[in-house]
Amino acid sequence: MKNPFFEEIRGRFGFGCMRLPMSGENVDLDQFQKMVDAFMEAGLNYFDTAHVYIEGQSETALRECLAKRYLRDTFILTNKLSGGCFETEADIRPLFQSQLDACGVEYFDFYLMHAQHAGNFPKYKACRAYETAFALKAEGKIRHVGISFHDKAEVLDQILTEYPEIEAVQIQFNYLDYEDPMVQSRKVYETAVRHGKPVIVMEPVKGGKLTQLPKEAQQCFDALGGGSNASYALRFASGFENMMMVLSGMSTLEQMEENLKVMTPPAPLTDAENKAINQAREIIRRYNLIACTACRYCVDGCPQRIPIPDLFSCQNAVTSRTDEDHEALYAAYTEGKGKASDCIKCGACEESCPQHLPIRNLLQQISFIFE
Secondary structure (H helix, E strand, C coil): CECCCCCCCECCEEEECCCCCEECCEECHHHHHHHHHHHHHCCCCEEECCCCHHHHHHHHHHHHHHHCCCCHHHCEEEEEECHHHCCCHHHHHHHHHHHHHHHCCCCEEEEEEEEECCCCHHHHHHCCHHHHHHHHHHCCCEEEEEEEECCCHHHHHHHHHHCCCCCEEEEECCCCCCCCCCCCHHHHHHHHHHCCCCEEEECCCCCCHHHCCCHHHHHHHHCCCCCCHHHHHHHHHHCCCCEEEEEEECCCHHHHHHHHHHHCCCCCCCHHHHHHHHHHHHHHHHHCCCCCCCCCHHHHCCCCCCCHHHHHHHHHHHHCCCCCCHHHHHHHHHCCCCCHHHCCCCCHHHHHCCCCCCHHHHHHHHHHHHC
16 A cells, blocks of 8 residues: 555555664664564565664664665665764765665665754754755755654744755654643644645654553553554554654564554544543653653763663653562663763753753652662
8 A cells, every 4th residue: 555645655654763673782683684574575665764773783784684685666765864973064975875875775765854953953054954955865865855853843833934845744743742742742743734744753652651551541441452552552643644654663573563463554543442542641641750762862972871761761660650670670770881870960861862851850860769
């Protein structure tokens, strides 16, 4: 089934390659290859990566498991221009070529200005990043130029007004963030629609957070007697008219197989399922969990090697009153790495956080609880 927005795309479910199967510190290429094959055999073809994913391993894994094994016109590959990878206009073209080489392709189907927000948009403008991408499109090295976005609706409106040539917008969108005043998923989505831009969904399961719910919220879905927590989240995100693509970051073949059953094609939510989602959303909000999606951008630049998303997971487990041994979990996550109290408050983590979390303050709170 072709995508209604871009004819070359098959279906409306994409493989997000930020959280791949790992063997120690390296991508498990054998398992990833099986996942790629299962995805392609299901009739889908959209893959999403970025130079900063898994410290560059996402790109090279796609080269080995996808580009070397499938004809180029059988898959769609999206890559991104990340703000931490360039400082001047002159840096962009060499970086872009290195991305092509790492992925083993001669062009990208989509190239996105990565994680756009009010703080980094001026840098992209000053370095003529958008203009460079449009020029690369004219040269045939990019087929479509878009953005991924993490900010308020008014910032998106500014970007799309200044650069109407943008062809697609990738946003964080899930049932928990739908009316969140910080993320503004609904308002951001509506802004993209008003500008006539198809929307790509990232974080439909909020980095896996919507698969592990507080017990009271879990009961809302258990009462349905049907699908998994992830299936309800994915179907919620896909149920909006202007959604071109819903991405899911899958790290096991089992996750891939489950999601393919749900998303090829996704069934609309029933009234009972929508009611359960609304109830679960309100319950989760009352717990005031740390809104981390485990993208791990903060970890890459941390001089103290603090596994920040893992420590946030420990804190959320305490808040949710799960049955885990929280202290043992904290000890396991910090073994050989930095603890929360090791934070030197340099702020590098907060500069890279798409969720704009007050990470330094949160780590201080966590150190009081666990140390």
